Amino acid sequence: MxxxxxxxxxxxxxxxxxxxxxxxxxxxxxxxxxxxxxxxxxxxxxxxxxxxxxxxxxxxxxxxxxxxxxxxxxxxxxxxxxxxxxxxxxxxxxxxxxxxxxxxxxxxxxxxxxxxxxxxxxxxxxLGAVGRPPAPPPEEARPRGRRHSTARDAEVVGHHYDVGNDFYRLVLGPSMTYSCARFADPAMSLNDAQASKHDLVCRKLGLHERPGMRLLDVGCGWGSMAIHAARHYSADVVGVTISREQHDAARRRVEEADLADRVEIRLQDYRDLRGERFDAISSIGMSEHVGKPRIAEYFSTLSALLAPSGRLLNHAISSVGGSKIGSRTFMGRYVFPDGELLDVGDTVNAMQAAGCEVRDVESLREHYALTLRQWVANLEEHWDEAVDLVGPRRARVWRLYMAASAVGFDDGGLNVHQVLGVVADADGASGMPRTRDGWATA
Incomplete structure (x- = not known):
């Protein structure tokens, strides 16, 4: 030595x-x-x-x-x-x-x-380490077909979301919510912080102003936002997802919550939505999968579904200048193939071009860092069970991806914004409250 x-x-x-x-x-x-x-x-x-x-x-x-x-x-x-x-x-x-x-x-x-x-x-x-490398781990995604076609989108969404609902339950906790929580009080549990986020979205959309409003939740995940809106604000909700495992689990959760008369969960692509009317639309953690070339189509499709004075809230991860998740990156191969983060300014412009007057923009960056650290802690606490469910390599993918994302939100390389828009009526009336006091929530 x-x-x-x-x-x-x-x-x-x-x-x-x-x-x-x-x-x-x-x-x-x-x-x-x-x-x-x-x-x-x-x-x-x-x-x-x-x-x-x-x-x-x-x-x-x-x-x-x-x-x-x-x-x-x-x-x-x-x-x-x-x-x-x-x-x-x-x-x-x-x-x-x-x-x-x-x-x-x-x-x-x-x-x-x-x-x-x-x-x-x-x-x-x-060190004697020269030579051809072993094959890449089989968890890598290599999607085929035209980028952001309906078939390819379904493939890449399945790669990330259809890994097993039991695994997601370990990581996300009982809220089964896969987006940034809102820690209004730093001592909040993850479950309460997710409820706080859902409540903020509901109030920004004005669901507290009139019971029975019709809400569309695009990319509804496991149905948590839909269930919250129906349970606490008597909203009639349609949730859409293209993940079959999410769809099946969300329907079961709606039934268990005794809300089947108020919540409909569909296995449906947003591009197939047409001919309906909604008072409000929530898009939480969805537009990252759409891609900049299609973001104008995305917001045009959604704004066309809104009734006069209807509101649209887009909650999405962003980065300054935007960033396309490349195929030679860890995130592109293992986590979010074809994903793309928009600059919040591009989101604002796209929403306004689609006819939505943008009325509020809020960053929750620090909240996402806290959320991710709690997800990592959940995974590490239940590591052996997670490995039994998805295997050691996929569990390692998730540990690395969530920890790296937390670092990104800590240092400001990543951000997350809620952008609220409204489609005014023919006379220009928006129905918006004069101040943010109307959606203040604990």
Missing amino acids: RDITTESPPSGAVSRCAVVGHGPAAEAAVPLAATLLGAVPVRLELWDGTSVGPDDESCTIRLRSPDALRRVLWSPGELGIARAFVAGDVDVDGDLYEAIRALRPAAANLRSGWRALPRTAAAARR
Whole structure:
């Protein structure tokens, strides 16, 4: 055993980076750690027991097999690192959020920088890790057909949502709500915070002003918003989804809530909605699946269904300038194939172009970070059961995706906005309250 230090570390490395180990791994560990970790205080441990990093690390990133490096060399950047994590070639002990912060710049450097990759390749050669990588984990999605066609949309929605309702129940908790909660009180339970979010949406849509309003919930998930609106505001609700498992579970939940006379759940694409009238429409976590090329059609379809003075609320994840989830990313291959995040300004413009006068925009960014951390905690608490339900690789996909998303909402790389619009009547009357006091809720 020996202690190796670098007097002049590679660019971005921790000065005098201590390595404990022996053999070729010890000599290769310093440049490898410099490439993968930069100056972030976490420990890197290789499969032979060699480790590099501070003694007071908040987490340890373990490379359990040479396959981890092979995957990164053949798919430099985020996708290679993600494949290694999903396959179990890389593990994290300790603070997963800190590990993600450490690896994000490394993924960017490997993907776009010529300086980082040669150091990794050289380390891999010294470690005997050069060679073709194993096949990608089978959980990767590779959808076919025209992007955002009805058939392809059904395929990618099924990839994400039809993994088993029991698994979602473990992660989401009893609310079965798969969108940002609203922690009006930081001490709120996740279940109460989801009810608070649903209540805010209902009041923004004016459901409290007149019992019996007709609500369309697009992308209704497991029916939680529909059930809340019917139970608390006597709304008559139509919920639509293209996930068969969600549809079947939502119908059962409606029956169990004794609300079948007020809530109809349909297995239906939004593009097939026509010839009906609604007083209000909620779209919660749906438009991310629509894509920018079709967002004008989406809002035009929905606004045409609204009665005069009808309101539309769009609740969606956003990013500055917008971002298309690429096919060479972790999110694009494993989580949300074909997903796209719009700039909130593009959402506002598209809604107004479709005839909806935008009256309110609200960010819930910090609330989504809290929501995701609670989902991760639920998954980790019930890890063995989750693995029994969906297998270790898919469980690892979810742990990584939710933790990485929490980091994105923490640092502002991601946001989530509620945009409220109204279709005024022929005389320009909107029926909107003069102030936000009309939808204030605890």
